[in-house]
Amino acid sequence: MKNIRDYLEITVAGAAMVVAVLATFMNVICRYCFNKPIYQAEEIATTAFVWLLFIGASACFKEGAHVGIDCIVNMLPEKIHAAVKMITDILLIVFNLMMAYMAVTITISAKLKLTSALRISYSFIDVAAAIAFIFMAIHSAEFLIRDMKAVKGVSGKEAE
Numbered sequence: 001m002k003n004i005r006d007y008l009e010i011t012v013a014g015a016a017m018v019v020a021v022l023a024t025f026m027n028v029i030c031r032y033c034f035n036k037p038i039y040q041a042e043e044i045a046t047t048a049f050v051w052l053l054f055i056g057a058s059a060c061f062k063e064g065a066h067v068g069i070d071c072i073v074n075m076l077p078e079k080i081h082a083a084v085k086m087i088t089d090i091l092l093i094v095f096n097l098m099m100a101y102m103a104v105t106i107t108i109s110a111k112l113k114l115t116s117a118l119r120i121s122y123s124f125i126d127v128a129a130a131i132a133f134i135f136m137a138i139h140s141a142e143f144l145i146r147d148m149k150a151v152k153g154v155s156g157k158e159a160e
Contacts, residue, residue: 009135013056020048040117047115047125054132062139082151089144093137100133 027041060066073084107130110122 009055009059009062013052013059016048016052016055020045020052023048043115043117047118047120050125051128054128055135058132058135058139061136082147085147086144086151089140089147092140093144096133096137096140100130100137103127103130103133106130 023038023041023044027038027045030041031037057066073081076084103126107123107126110126113122114120115122115125
């Protein structure tokens with residue numbers, strides 16, 4: 001049975017997409033049918049889109065759905081290929097942790113800045129990036145562990 005973390009990112013990203021589409025749709029209907037636009041709808045849609053973008057990127061990263069150009073790496077011998085994968089995993093951990101740190105810094109600095117229509121803190125919008133990069137760092141660590149186990153499995157078979 002899968003745990004909640006397996007579905008968390010895709011559920012949050014999906015919910016954000018639904019909110020963004022509904023806010024935009026309702027605003028269009030109200031504006032053109034009733035001549036009464038919903039002034040907060042743009043902020044709602046934009047905020048939801050930011051959450052969709054970052055959390056969705058993390059969900060795609062987890063599933064390996066981002067574009068990668070690995071044709072040269074795939075031509076390397078198996079041991080070197082495995083080493084390159086692990087080095088890449090380590091670099092991704094470092095990069096994602098640095099980005100998470102910067103996103104947390106931005107989130108904290110935006111605490112007192114409020115949006116114009118909804119009057120919510122920009123920290124609520126900015127924290128999506130911090131959460132996404134933390135998740136991506138965790139996924140990178142999981143990839144590293146997986147790749148290390150794969151190398152152990154291959155070298156364990158060779159020893160037999």
